[in-house]
Amino acid sequence: xxxxxxxxxxxxxxxxxxxxxxxxxxxxxxxxxxxxxxxxxxxxxxxxxxxxxxxxxxxxxxxxxxxxxxxxxxxxxxxxxxxxxxxxxxxxx
Amino acid sequence: xxxxxxxxxxxxxxxxxxxxxxxxxxxxxxxxxxxxxxxxxxxxxxxxxxxxxxxxxxxxxxxxxxxxxxxxxxxxxxxxxxxxxxxxxxxxxxxxxxxxxxxxxxxxxxxxxxxxxxxxxxxxxxxxxxxxxxxxxxxxxxxxxxxxxxxxxxxxxxxxxxxxxxxxxxxxxxxxxxxxxxxxxxxxxxxxxxxxxxxxxxxxxxxxxxxxxxxxxxxxxxxxxxxxxxxxxxxxxxxxxxxxxxxxxxxxxxxxxxxxxxxxxxxxxxxx
Numbered sequence: 550x551x552x553x554x555x556x557x558x559x560x561x562x563x564x565x566x567x568x569x570x571x572x573x574x575x576x577x578x579x580x581x582x583x584x585x586x587x588x589x590x591x592x593x594x595x596x597x598x599x600x601x602x603x604x605x606x607x608x609x610x611x612x613x614x615x616x617x618x619x620x621x622x623x624x625x626x627x628x629x630x631x632x633x634x635x636x637x638x639x640x641x642x
Numbered sequence: 643x644x645x646x647x648x649x650x651x652x653x654x655x656x657x658x659x660x661x662x663x664x665x666x667x668x669x670x671x672x673x674x675x676x677x678x679x680x681x682x683x684x685x686x687x688x689x690x691x692x693x694x695x696x697x698x699x700x701x702x703x704x705x706x707x708x709x710x711x712x713x714x715x716x717x718x719x720x721x722x723x724x725x726x727x728x729x730x731x732x733x734x735x736x737x738x739x740x741x742x743x744x745x746x747x748x749x750x751x752x753x754x755x756x757x758x759x760x761x762x763x764x765x766x767x768x769x770x771x772x773x774x775x776x777x778x779x780x781x782x783x784x785x786x787x788x789x790x791x792x793x794x795x796x797x798x799x800x801x802x803x804x805x806x807x808x809x810x811x812x813x814x815x816x817x818x819x820x821x822x823x824x825x826x827x828x829x830x831x832x833x834x835x836x837x838x839x840x841x842x843x844x845x846x847x848x849x850x851x852x853x854x855x856x857x858x859x860x861x862x863x864x865x866x867x868x869x870x871x872x873x874x875x876x877x878x879x880x881x882x883x884x885x886x887x888x889x890x891x892x893x894x895x896x897x898x899x900x901x902x903x904x905x906x907x908x909x910x911x912x913x914x
Contacts, residue, residue: 579796
């Protein structure tokens, strides 16, 4: 119902409000990124360094992903470990 | 004291060259000594817009590389005594311009002119960063359209970080110039409004240039729009913008075709 109302208003007022809203959201993110160049790249390198101190791993198998939401963003780190890695470390952690 | 101004945008085709020529000519007509410098190496066009394309002998790259003297490369405008052009080269070598070369040329131009207006190439590569590098002030040109506003925002970030002024910890003075504005479409909510753009970019407004056929007419004949038809709507908007740059306080108006017709009727002018 609220969506219909929104669509109704948008149709009445043209597409400029949509443009403004999209720009505001996008630029808020892009401006944040500017001050911290390649945050994901840095994170990926540092995580890789820490983990490989304990486990031999393939750098290609480390995926760091950021998902930006309007209020909360999530950082997803996906590390694929080869089978037969040192089990003592896994138990210790 | 000379002022070095960069006209930049990030996105291509928004009116950087048109605006450089129009504002440069308007300042020169008001008695200022002006040079417009084309930084678009490989894709020069300011010479064409200024109507000086057949008079180019030496260019910016020749001067930067020491092949020609600055005085040999400068072209004086045929209409205005105090308006000069320093053309870009048509070479395809992207690295033809060096940081030091540009620094020396700008320093030299500062001693000879009141205004050095640098027409930046589109993009955020070397040519664009060199065009803004030694500037005191910037005009960020944008259209009322999302991709152009986004790129303008990116360029504002670069002006605040990659210029000599910014690196020295000083504030780079920036103005936004909104071109191709259609009052009717903005009023109907079909186009970003002036307020929308100013709220998003958060830098002061230098002028609003209406969408107009007069701009194309002027470029067809190789004349800055402010000289080709000084009474036209875009010419008046550019002239006001130039005077604001020069420190005058002029009320911002959004010139509309309707107002023009009304004024024409009032003054008994024939429609163009």
